[in-house]
Amino acid sequence: MIDKKWIGHELGASELVLDRARLRFFAEAIGEDDPIYTDVDAARAAGYADLPAPPTFLFAAELDSSTVFQMLETLGVPLDHILHGEQSFTYHQPACAGDTVTVKARIEDLYDKKNGAMEFIVKASQAHNQRGELVVEMRSVIVYRH
Amino acid sequence: MTALTHDAVSVGDTLPPLRLPPVTRTRLALFAGASGDHNPIHIDLDVARHAGYPDVFAQGMLGMAWLGRLLTRWAPQSHLRHLEVRFRGITWLGNAITCTGHVVEKLEHGGEPCVRVEIQAADQYGQIKTVGEALVALPH
Numbered sequence: 001m002i003d004k005k006w007i008g009h010e011l012g013a014s015e016l017v018l019d020r021a022r023l024r025f026f027a028e029a030i031g032e033d034d035p036i037y038t039d040v041d042a043a044r045a046a047g048y049a050d051l052p053a054p055p056t057f058l059f060a061a062e063l064d065s066s067t068v069f070q071m072l073e074t075l076g077v078p079l080d081h082i083l084h085g086e087q088s089f090t091y092h093q094p095a096c097a098g099d100t101v102t103v104k105a106r107i108e109d110l111y112d113k114k115n116g117a118m119e120f121i122v123k124a125s126q127a128h129n130q131r132g133e134l135v136v137e138m139r140s141v142i143v144y145r146h
Numbered sequence: 147m148t149a150l151t152h153d154a155v156s157v158g159d160t161l162p163p164l165r166l167p168p169v170t171r172t173r174l175a176l177f178a179g180a181s182g183d184h185n186p187i188h189i190d191l192d193v194a195r196h197a198g199y200p201d202v203f204a205q206g207m208l209g210m211a212w213l214g215r216l217l218t219r220w221a222p223q224s225h226l227r228h229l230e231v232r233f234r235g236i237t238w239l240g241n242a243i244t245c246t247g248h249v250v251e252k253l254e255h256g257g258e259p260c261v262r263v264e265i266q267a268a269d270q271y272g273q274i275k276t277v278g279e280a281l282v283a284l285p286h
Contacts, residue, residue, distance in 0.1 A: 022180070025176075025179065025180045026180040026181065029173070029177040029179070029180035029181065029208075030177070030180075030212060030214075031166065031215070032215060034215075034218065034219065046222065047224065048224075052223060052224075054211065054215075054218070054223070055211075055214035055217070055223060055226055055229055056207055056210050056211045056214050056229075059181065059182075059207055060180075060181050060182035061182075063181065063182030063183050063184070064182040079186075079187070080193060080196070080197035081197070083206070083233065083236075084205075084206035084233050085232065085233060086230070086232045086233065087206070087207070087230070087231055088228070088229065088230035088231070089228065090227070090228050091226055091229075094223070094224055139230075
């Protein structure tokens with residue numbers, strides 16, 4: 001069982017610099033065909049400062065920095081026993097190429113079901129941009145299947 | 147394209163479905179790199195089998211990204227206020243996902259006219275992979 005003492009534990013901050021190449025790569029990977037996600041002129045015509053990060057892109061920040069993987073190691077959870085259970089995003093500001101986003105996260109809750117056969121890790125994250133504005137709040141539920 | 151407005155949208159309205167091609171290993175490798183999710187269970191058959199799975203399978207966040215596309219094709223992304231999903235089933239290689247959604251409520255949220263949209267992703271056999279909802283702000 002994961003030690004409940006980790007509830008409230010704050011994870012290291014993750015900094016992600018948004019650049020056009022990465023955003024175009026992400027757009028290609030998800031089959032995105034709306035030009036606002038790949039063409040700077042189309043993005044600007046749509047009112048964005050530069051290519052906007054698609055709705056789920058900023059989930060990458062804590063993966064790139066290995067924060068999520070380090071958290072699982074700290075909790076003693078093997079990577080091949082987890083599944084993503086739930087995910088949410090609450091949006092406050094757009095994030096575009098050229099922005100630097102800093103994500104801070106904490107373990108919000110730990111609980112189990114089926115007499116401990118399945119454990120749940122709830123992680124809450126906040127992403128701010130280089131101007132200190134809140135961009136997005138994210139919440140993840142990770143399922144640990146024993 | 148006529149701009150979407152709160153007044154013109156009704157509960158029960160459906161979003162244009164987003165139909166994706168069957169999931170391939172190439173798709174999973176691209177998404178691993180682009181999303182930063184390097185968990186080998188999605189890209190390395192040996193790791194997937196060792197963990198007891200018959201094959202590699204799609205990252206949950208790939209399905210959620212597709213649901214994001216469903217929404218941003220319908221309303222501009224700058225109008226999206228909230229997006230949440232539950233991952234209900236594994237998306238396997240060869241699964242051809244269709245994302246669908248419909249308006250379930252018109253409401254005021256944070257002083258803005260909004261609509262609540264129920265969304266889901268299902269494969270070609272009708273098996274539901276991801277369900278959720280979104281809150282989208284629409285001008286009157």
